[in-house]
Amino acid sequence: xxxxxxxxxxxxxxxxxxxxxxxxxxxxxxxxxxxxxxxxxxxxxxxxxxxxxxxxxxxxxxxxxxxxxxxxxxxxxxxxxxxxxxxxxxxxxxxxxxxxxxxxxxxxxxxxxxxxxxxxxxxxxxxxxxxxxxxxxxxxxxxxxxxxxxxxxxxxxxxxxxxxxxxxxxxxxxxxxxxxxxxxxxxxxxxxxxxxxxxxxxxxxxxxxxxxxxxxxxxxxxxxxxxxxxxxxxxxxxxxxxxxxxxxxxxxxxxxxxxxxxxxxxxxxxxxxxxxxxxxxxxxxxxxxxx
Numbered sequence: 001x002x003x004x005x006x007x008x009x010x011x012x013x014x015x016x017x018x019x020x021x022x023x024x025x026x027x028x029x030x031x032x033x034x035x036x037x038x039x040x041x042x043x044x045x046x047x048x049x050x051x052x053x054x055x056x057x058x059x060x061x062x063x064x065x066x067x068x069x070x071x072x073x074x075x076x077x078x079x080x081x082x083x084x085x086x087x088x089x090x091x092x093x094x095x096x097x098x099x100x101x102x103x104x105x106x107x108x109x110x111x112x113x114x115x116x117x118x119x120x121x122x123x124x125x126x127x128x129x130x131x132x133x134x135x136x137x138x139x140x141x142x143x144x145x146x147x148x149x150x151x152x153x154x155x156x157x158x159x160x161x162x163x164x165x166x167x168x169x170x171x172x173x174x175x176x177x178x179x180x181x182x183x184x185x186x187x188x189x190x191x192x193x194x195x196x197x198x199x200x201x202x203x204x205x206x207x208x209x210x211x212x213x214x215x216x217x218x219x220x221x222x223x224x225x226x227x228x229x230x231x232x233x234x235x236x237x238x239x240x241x242x243x244x245x246x247x248x249x250x251x252x253x254x255x256x257x258x259x260x261x262x263x264x265x266x267x268x269x270x271x272x273x274x275x276x277x278x279x280x281x282x283x284x285x286x287x288x289x290x291x
Contacts, residue, residue: 040278044241044285045271047264049090051097053240055233055263060091063220067095067193071105071159075217076180076188077206079165080195082222085264088195091222092161095193106151107159118171125160126181128141145182148189165196170208177212224261227253233263234270246277250287258290 044053056064063080070078082088092109095167099105108128115121122140123133131147136141151158162168168176182189194200204213225233231252238245247255259265273290276282281287 016174030268038050040238040243040246040274041241044237044243045267045274047267048269051090051094053237054090054094055085055229055236057223057225057229057232059103059221059223060087063091063222064095066218066220070193070217071099071157071191073166073217074157074187074191076183076190077192077194077212077215078218078220079175079200079216080193080220080222081198081201082101082195083198083224085262086222086224088197088222089163089262092163092193092195096161104155104157105159107161110160110162112164113162113168113172115172118175121168121172122175122179127159128160141178144179145189148182152184152187152189160190160192162192163196165194166199166203167196168194168200168203173203173209173212177215180212202258225256225263225266226245226261227256230256230259230261230266233266237267237270246274246285248284248286249288252287254287254290 043050046053054060067078067080068206070076080091096107096109099107106129108125108129110124113121113124115124119137119140122137122144126133126140126147129144129147131143134143148158176192176194179190180188180192203209204216204275231249234247234252234255235245247270255266255269255273259269269290273285274291277285277289282288
């Protein structure tokens with residue numbers, strides 16, 4: 001049995017002597033579709049937040065420009081709000097990579113703030129910046145402040161990214177406000193970029209968050225894509241991968257209609273349609289092939 005398991009894992013095929021007489025043997029090969037002699041790998045239409053395939057729309061470009069202004073001018077806090085599937089995480093990854101590669105910046109990324117208390121949240125931030133945490137919240141805050149002062153003296157601009165910020169609880173918003181109080185007479189010692197679903201806007205609208213909201217320098221909202229932007233996104237992904245766009249114009253119209261302009265949904269439709277076309281040996285993908 002061990003030999004058969006190794007054979008299956010290494011080849012993707014069940015040994016014939018283990019198949020019942022009526023079973024059809026399937027060949028589980030890596031998914032590579034041939035459409036008009038062009039090989040289209042899975043990664044072209046993967047929903048993973050890969051900055052390489054991230055298509056820049058006008059609303060995304062505006063969010064990038066606003067974020068860059070906040071960081072460059074050390075304004076402290078900015079928010080990026082958008083519905084599910086509009087590319088917030090991809091945008092944050094793109095921005096994080098930009099600042100993480102810069103010798104003039106020190107950056108950290110909180111992927112999913114599910115901490116249950118402001119102390120745990122503060123310690124998570126310190127951990128990402130490789131700052132030692134202390135037993136008490138006050139001592140940990142002092143450690144973080146000392147780190148930020150050292151970075152400022154070294155001419156480093158500190159940037160903290162928080163994804164899925166709609167998951168933050170009340171005391172954590174207050175902790176962010178406290179961190180933003182770390183400043184000189186002229187500038188903030190840290191810039192914070194919070195990205196979240198529409199629920200984040202509702203949370204910030206609560207009267208208890210007024211002190212934090214007053215510190216938001218600028219806000220950005222990501223929009224659903226237009227039909228032209230869906231076309232542009234598909235063209236862009238194919239160009240980056242070095243393959244021809246296999247979709248007919250009417251197929252792209254169908255992708256827009258069914259996805260309602262949400263990039264993630266459109267990409268999922270593209271992936272399934274490419275798979276369908278490959279299995280049926282189609283040369284192009286028309287409206288009827290969008291699945």
